[in-house]
Amino acid sequence: MSANETANTTATVSATARRGAAAAARMLGLPALLIALWWWAAVSSGSFFLTDPGTIAATFTEVWVSERFLTDVLPSVGLLLTGYALAAVLGIGVGVPLGMSTRLRAAAEPVLEFLRAVPPPVLVPLLMLLVGLDASMRTAVIVSGCVWPVLLNTVEGVRAVDPVLADTCRVYGIRGRRRLGVLVLRSASPQIMAGLRQALSIAIILMVISEMFASSSGLGYAVVQFQRSFAIPEMWSGIVLLGLLGVVLSAVFARAERHALAWHRGLRAASRGD
């Protein structure tokens, strides 16, 4: 390698490093600024409700990196994921036949429009009144709230299957389960993913409030207990944990979506001509 090349490589490396640093500054700049502001506000105002980020961080490890993680956090998350998965299966399972049959769809539409419009959190007091909210009922709350966006989006997606692709399947004798897998579900997948995304945030809402309302354990319960007993830093740490849960679940979802819909992004980009 000549000196010249070495110099070039060094230059590229340092340019890459500079670009990396700029990207890091862009990414972390504003969050750092906001945290600093928060810190300053907490310290200078001396407000009882406003805890500074340092204390929250310390409390966070103290409160959640303990057996509480096993007793309160994991069961909640398990419940959330179970309910969400059941809702997804149910929503897609019912949505596909509804999407494929015009008659069924026409018959079910008004009822579905109504059921979808019911704000899911009202199910919490209802089920509480009827059977009390044990873990399985909390799962039922999550399922019954999450199923609608999945169901309705699946119906829309299945309905919009491209007629040329459908003809192609008929010509080549593709039917039954292979048709379902290769044509119906795949072409509806962008819509189904949109429905699953909406369902995810509803699932979190339902998990938290069903625990706040009626439970003696779980993440939502713990946070409300801290608030009631005016354990402010602990409450803040709970809020942070709920926030992190939302962020992590949404990141995992975004990853799965990117993977499942890679073809869709490519197709869109190609049809826009870039």
Next chain:
Amino acid sequence: MLDVDGLRKTYSGRGREVEAVRDLTFRLGEGELACLVGPSGCGKTTLLKCVSGLMRPTAGSVALDGRPVTGPPPDMAVVFQEYGRSLFPWLTVRGNVELPLKEKRLPKPRRRELVDGALEAVGLGHAGSQHPWELSGGMQQRVAIARAIAYEPRVLLMDEPFAAVDAQTRADLEDLIRGLWQRFSMTVLFVTHDIDEAVYLGQRVIVLSASPTVVQDDVSVDLPDERDQLTTRSAPRFAELRAHVYREIQNAKNGGGGPSGTGATGTGGAEGSGADGGGGAGDAEGADGEGGADGPDRAPTATGGRR
């Protein structure tokens, strides 16, 4: 081997009946390459859907080897005009070609052999792992063609397959189709609105009338089997055939003018056109003017493009 007999299709909607195809009868022999050409909106696509079993005719019948077609027959493949919409965007090129073979339950080695052969035959041996939307329009249509020939059909239907690709690509694809037809000895029914294309490709050109559709003329193309974009298209015989078909289509569009060659299947119709070629030119020009007045979308259809 493919018999279309008295085919009729009417659509009913909103209390109104629309007759798309009135009465179509024609017959394709084993291994024949026939082109269907007609004015825009004459029900070519409807006809093709009935022939492929995707649509039930209102009356009349379609039979393949004497067996009536009631659904898509297993030894028939179709290439659609909308290549972008007939390929599965979530499958790779290979996946698209292989899919029907999986449904046929062919063993894996045989599938690989067929897919490789088909992709090679359309000149896409290298593109198997790409997705359709990563390819140009012409290449996407090649994938659709590869899928059709890998299926090993006895009959290949093509619905204006090159209507949406540019002229250069189109010429290449036309030669590809002729090559594949000779190599795989299939029966091909090729629907187009482009007269030049029909004459260049076909052994036979079936001219349809305007909607409600009947067979206006059936022209045998007596050009040599080895065709070439340059020499074939500049041959006098090509020009004669082209003018003949063109005149028929103008007649068809104007509704009147009675089908000049009805029933005169075979060379008779074509020779007749050669005989009155001189008078025909003026005829055609007059008709061209009318076509233009009719609507701008029809003019390019009739003139057929590339010259």
Next chain:
Amino acid sequence: MTAAPATAAASPRRPLPGRDALLGTAGAAVFLLLWEVVPHTPAVSADYLPPASEVLATLAERSATAAFWSAVGATVSAWALGLAIAFAAAVALGFAIGSVPALRAATASTVEFLRPIPSVALIPLAILMYGTDLRSTLLLVVYASFWQIYIQVLYGVADIDPVAEQTARAYGLGRWARLRHLVWPTALPYLLTGVRLGAAVALILTITAQLTIGTPGLGQEISVAQSSGAAPLVYALIVATGLLGVAVNTGVRAVERRVLRWHTSVRGEAAV
């Protein structure tokens, strides 16, 4: 929601127009009939699922009281106010930040982090800060619906056709003219999608706040009915929230259709 307003797909064979309405009515009738009959069978106790007639009678009875309508009024006004605040903030910030690439890049990570935070996490904070005041509800509603609208505005501003942008510059359109004639019409369909999603989320959070915090409204009524064990009333109030939800959905869709009459995605939908 990742995508912008989806273009309506060409619908195959449209059956006779009256048939759908008929089937829909039949479907609703079957639903009500089942609801009426099932509680009389041993499968489900009427204590758990009061028959439809009883629930609807309770709703009718309830809707004759002033308390019911003041609860509805409180719910609707909290929803509308929260949505309006979120809308104003999201539009102002969305257009300002979206049209300056540097700002957009600098805020991207923060937005990506803050957006998925569930607004119910703020419930304890809201209780501490505002108690059962309207502001508690607003905090949750605004936080939840703001992101829905803001993100759509960002998508919309990013969707501007570069050719149109260059054309506008070539003809010497100034910043305001470009905003008025290029950015705004491009982003409008996205904005309305955001409003549609935001409106639904805002209603969910309004009810949630009333349920959990106890701010006045239909949610609080439900929670009171639940603690007194009045199952038919709980059902009746749930039906009321459902009807409210239907009203919100159809209202927003009507607005969307009206504002976007020129836009193809809606034109296609309307033609179907």
